[in-house]
Amino acid sequence: MQDVKHSLPPVIELRDVSHSYGDTPSVLGLNLKVHPGEVVCLLGPSGCGKTTALRIAAGLEPVTAGHVLLDGVPVSQKGKMVAPENRNLGLVFQDYALFPHMSIAENIGFGLTDKAKAKDRVVAVLKQVGMTDYAAAYPHELSGGQQQRVALARALAPEPHGILMDEPFSGLDARLRESVRDRTLHILKESGAAVLMVTHDAEEAMHMADRIVVMRDGRLEQEGTPDTLYLKPKNGFVAGFFGDVNKIAGTVAEGQAATPLGSFPSGGLKEGAAVEVVIRPEALNLSPVSSDAPARVKVLASRMLGRTSLIHLCTCETSDQAVHLHARMPGRYLPKEGELQSVHLDRSQVFVFPSEGAT
Structure with a gap:
């Protein structure tokens, strides 16, 4: 039976995407798709190109070859790029990038253009991430796990079709990381958004992902469900990455x-x-x-x-x-x-x- 998610057109698609920093290639001919309601993890060692691939999808890096499509519409190709703010994507990065002088409610509502509906939307996402009691608090008053939930709420607030996450749990201690990522997974699934997440932690990828894309030296090494990659690795590199x-x-x-x-x-x-x-x-x-x-x-x-x-x-x-x-x-x-x-x-x-x- 065909997966329901994969019967829908992809929200995020990279077609034969390549990128170089000067003369140094970082991504080479990468193809991937992320469908509505699906979590896809880019997994690999430091320097393999996974964060660059995420930044290309976000519109923060140009492509030197290939195309990026969002909801089937081209947004990046060589010499042409739609700005990040016009891509209908939510972004969650490692440092969360919360504005220290704004309250939690103000942080979440910052990017909402429809001010008439902004207050209700802020209330809704605060409830969704379990942070209703902290609307008037400031970022420095929150724990790392609470700040991560606020960053997620801010990404969800505009109701984007896709969410990009770059090592979103790396700043948390091991015990807190497990509980926060579990809650995050349920919130992401409830949102129905297409999620592309970067991690170097194989256990985290297996916990979060419907599909994992393993990268090495800028290339896609193997792609599949967590159980497929664990039970049927393509080579010793992939096998060793899962423990x-x-x-x-x-x-x-x-x-x-x-x-x-x-x-x-x-x-x-x-x-x-x-x-x-x-x-x-x-x-x-x-x-x-x-x-x-x-x-x-x-x-x-x-x-x-x-x-x-x-x-x-x-x-x-x-x-x-x-x-x-x-x-x-x-x-x-x-x-x-x-x-x-x-x-x-x-x-x-x-x-x-x-x-x-x-x-």
Whole structure:
């Protein structure tokens, strides 16, 4: 069945968009669409071009090639650009950019052109973000989480078709970030706006996004739903971006990639090809040594991390290929240093890719 959101025309669309800072390319041939009611996250390391892509959509950076369309209407192309204030987009940036000399109500109402309806609209969005009691307060009187909600309210106030968010939770501490982004997601979904958000935090992207666009060196590396990217990564870069992974170098022999933890189908890679076997830590299921286990490992250290235990392992005493591995076990599982453990693998979380740089 077709997704209802994707049956509607996109609100935000970038077609073959490129951008350079001087002679340095920052975005290369990027294509993406954001539909009404959809949250799309641009995810990638610092310098990959994700914030530049957001600024291009906002009209804060020009394109050197390609087009930006909003509601199907071209707003950016080489040599021509519609001003940010004429794009019907709400903007939420890292520092929130609230006016310190204005009350919260005045901040939210600042960009509303219909002054006759502005007061009612301010009241409505304050209620929507749970900040009704703070209408007369000033930004310096609010916590970071409250300021973030005010910035969101200001972006929602003009009832834009699209909202752009650049690392909106990065200034919050870890515990507050989780609760604020959860509330923000519900507010965004209620608004029905198309949302394009930038983050470098994979867990945050998975929490917020209907779709994730992973970027590297200005290009789209892989796009899909959070579960698709986690379960079917295109390469080791994408797999590693969604959490700690074990990487073991290998070579294809008779259609298999051999490792100290067993051999895995090479997916049709040619004989003798250099490969990287990527194994998620939660794929390693440890238990006291048993005769039926296909592999054994030595415990280097065990640490309780709350909901899971992290066990540092090595194949140094059980294989001629010494590999340092991490395993994550649910709950409390703390085998002693130097102890041998049996490993049973969840092969659905093992991936074989061509080595980076291999031809």
